[in-house]
Amino acid sequence: MKDDFLNRTFRHWSMWPCLAFLLVLSVYPVLQLVPMALSTIQITAEGTFWTYSPRRNLDLLLGDEVLRDAIVNTLVFVVLSVAIEMVLGFFAALFIACMPRGRNFARTVMILPILLPAVAIGSMWKLLFNYDFGLFNQMVGLIGLNPINWLGDTRWALLSIVIVDVWHWTPFVFLILFASIETLPQDVLEAGRVDGATAWQMISLIILPLLGPALAVAALFRAIVAFKAFDQVYLLTSGGPGTSTELLSLHLNRVFFEQNQLGYGAMLSLSIIGVIVATLAVGKWSATQIERKRTGR
């Protein structure tokens, strides 16, 4: 009788450790942000002193001019970098999957950028973007154009950051899609070929629909990570010049850690979580609508 009860309820109580883990390490810290966001917090050797001041933090949030720039920059950065990475990652995966030999070698080379520490990437790209002797401006000079102020010009700085992110994270998209392409049902692909589908028809009508779930996973992961991009931008431009590369994560770091404004920092964190969730929800809703339209369901 007792064994029977344990067996019946196993699926519930076996989740408890995981649930406890989630509550302690994820839910509680996020919930803790709420009272923080409504307070001014001062930490001293005698203790931590909380003063209830929701209006103050809200006023700071609404009057934060840098935050507005950071939101726009972050959205542009996420959309641009993830879109380019998805396209490049897909074609790289497709190309390498079609290689008759050397696929393992090519895959290993492709994932090298993910393995590099962010500090090394920052230093490397800072040299590549160097105005006077950087590789890019040498190449630009070879074709007779004036050097480009990659990191120091507000028109180029964000794009330069996107280029670095694309270089760094396209391999991640490649890895996910490459694994999926390798497991595509060969009979479906073969049927397409027998029916005389062109390369473009094979890609657009067979491969891409079959890769739908993998593409969604890759895009979702990349979007989440891109929203939190910090290290490379911090190392390359620190959010400058002006606010041209100021991302939400950098601004949050400035408020929370450099300026030690814990209450306002918490309110900012909650707002950023809201922006990310809203953006991802809109993305998911759009994807669902497109899928419905495509399948007619």
Added chain:
Amino acid sequence: MKFQFATAFAAASALAFAAAGPAAAQTPFADVGKHPEISILINSSPWFGGFEKVVDLYEKQTGNKVKLDVTPYGGVLEKARNAVRAANSPYDLVNLDTPWTIEFYEGNFLRPLTEIDPGFALPAEVLTYEDSNYWNAQRRWRTRDGGQLMGYSPNGNVHVLYYRADLLQQAGMQPPKTWADVAAICKKFYAPPGMYGFVARGEKGNPIRSDWTSLMQGAGASVVRAPQNGDYTVTINSPEAKVALDQFISLQKECAPPNAGVMGQGDVIQLLATGRAVQGLAVIAAWSTFDDRQKSAVVGKINTAMVPGFPGREPGVAIGNWVFAVPKNVPAERQRAALAFSRWFLTAGAQRAYAEGGGIPVRSDIFASELASKPEFRWMRTYIDSQKYARQELGFAEGVQVEAVLGLRLNQALIGEMSTARALNTAAREIEEIFQRSGRRTGKLGALPE
């Protein structure tokens, strides 16, 4: 400040005279006895090499052990915060950049040195950089007047102007004394990308705020009217501040690389060390790079001058020093060990070794010694002369927030996103709001015409 400096310098000079002769080379070290190992949180700045050497000497002389946690600038503040907020600090000495000190002083996280040993006093020769190591809790101000001795400076960075002595000599030009001289020298040598006329940090945040501060002070401007007296009227949008900002931007536009808006300390030092800049504004700690054959292509060719001034005004020299302090949450025995190290480090002998190792000593008598006349220490004269004009800025609790505002608006003016007047007016409004939120007595000047 000037009186304190003059007194310290006179005392040091007298001591140096008294000690003149062969015996002067054998300057004394303190016998501090045996102590447990201490741990120091220190930044990996250009002057760290000199500090490391002097720590080695301490270990050899005393047998006491010192563990160094060498951390890049960006990580020091959080490590220090975490250390002092924990039950027990892993560090017995923490090195704090001056703008951070108020958070630690006000938070009561540090043990005043005279509480560890009531008999402890800084030697008269030790420079205190406008009392940045004292804290008067009632006045919420860093001053020895009614303040407690919270620490001491292991590095007293001030700005100096680096210039290529060889090139100026060949051209028959004198070292620059005014910003107009800097512009004239720039005009003579500016030939990009091989040679830039003048370089300074333009990166947003602390870099541009810090480098521009010397010009601002030299133009007779200030961020706040009289914070030491509780008057937090914002004066950053004064005509004098605009003159300083116009001058800074004009030099950056006409003499510096096009990416001046993102240039940090590493870039400025690199341009000078590779011989691609004829003049540059940088902290004195950068000096060790220029005469190091491993790092410099201009060994023996660079010299220093005091930060140039504006006509008819005294030069402005911004201080950017560090403060060594002992956390409260360290066992008493280790607090005494940290103080023993400090006592030894501040002796004339240790400070001389520090200078010889590439550090910037903090005792005025070292600058009055025969070391200053050696070619490799040719920067010492400039440094000690600069002390007469050296001033702290942003010495209040809101300093870090004010710096964030200024660092952004100055950078936006530099890259052309705003006019200089608009940048200063915007900064003034935002800084006034910061003070209003803190409940300070504040206000601001009338807006500059935009």
